[in-house]
Amino acid sequence: MAGRLKAPTGRYGGKSAEQRQAERRGRFLDAALRSFGGAPGYRGTTVASLSEAAGLSTRQFYEEFRTLEDVLAELHLQVNAWAEEAVMAAAVAAEGRPLAERAAAIFRAYAANVTSDPCRIRITFVEIVGVSPRLDEQRLARRARWIDLICAEATAAAARGEGAPRDYRLAATAFIGSVNGLLHDWSAGWVDATLDEVVDELVRQLLDILRPREQEPGGPRSAQ
The missing domain is CATH 1.10.10 (Arc Repressor Mutant, subunit A)
Known part of the structure; x- marks a missing residue:
């Protein structure tokens, strides 16, 4: 048409x-x-x-709408917008808290929102994948927003002395890949774990990324 x-x-x-x-x-x-x-x-x-x-x-x-793809595109953005609103609210509520508590609160707010409805999980992690080059571009652009958010949190933590001052983009990209892959596989029934266990594992991965380097195994602090 x-x-x-x-x-x-x-x-x-x-x-x-x-x-x-x-x-x-x-x-x-x-x-x-x-x-x-x-x-x-x-x-x-x-x-x-x-x-x-x-x-x-x-x-x-x-x-x-012109096509069903237009509906899916708008729906994908809407589901992500709901999750982003939840994250922003959690970030405000966690203002001033230690890095580990703040990061966990923010990610749990994201996970609680996107997993509150199984349909949201499938839209975000399953149905959007491989539909068309246009939607692949939209999906990657939306992923980039989440990467930017993690990098901003890490940079702010480093400025407060709670994190290492380094480029977090590669680590943040790897983490978002873990989120997408693990929640996709959990949604498909390929992961033998509860949703709480999946979220707990992802929180641990996020905190490992944000941890100051001197606290990493083999770092100066552990060598003392």
Whole structure:
């Protein structure tokens, strides 16, 4: 389809056209979260089945989106935005706490948000992978935001004397890869562990990255 159909204008039922459009879009995204993140998954969903799940028509779908890929793209960004909001709130709440406590609180806030719904896990770590070059680029761009956040926390810790002043980007990239891989495999049932155990392991990895170098095995402190 070359473009979206024109949405109706004017007020109806006490709501403006913009309000009705926002409600329709929200219903499509809610239905997509369940369909893409559960059964039948993104690749098994059609415009007709998604519209039926949302209680709307295919015509209304094309008033809001061009393709199902557009829906998945928006949903992926939304799930990540929810997690980022949780992380930012945890960072504010943990202000002034020691590095280990602060880092653990921030990551646990992320994990609690993204794993609060199995559908969010699948959207973030499973369904988005390999769909198209466009979505691969979006996924990597969103990953880069998380890497930047870890690097900013590490740099701030170093400035406070709680961490080593070094370039953390490579370590942060490796950690995000661990998060994506482990939560993907856990979601697929390939990891024999509880979600709490998975999160605990990832917290340990994060703290190992942020630990000052003199506290690492073989460092000056351990050699004394």
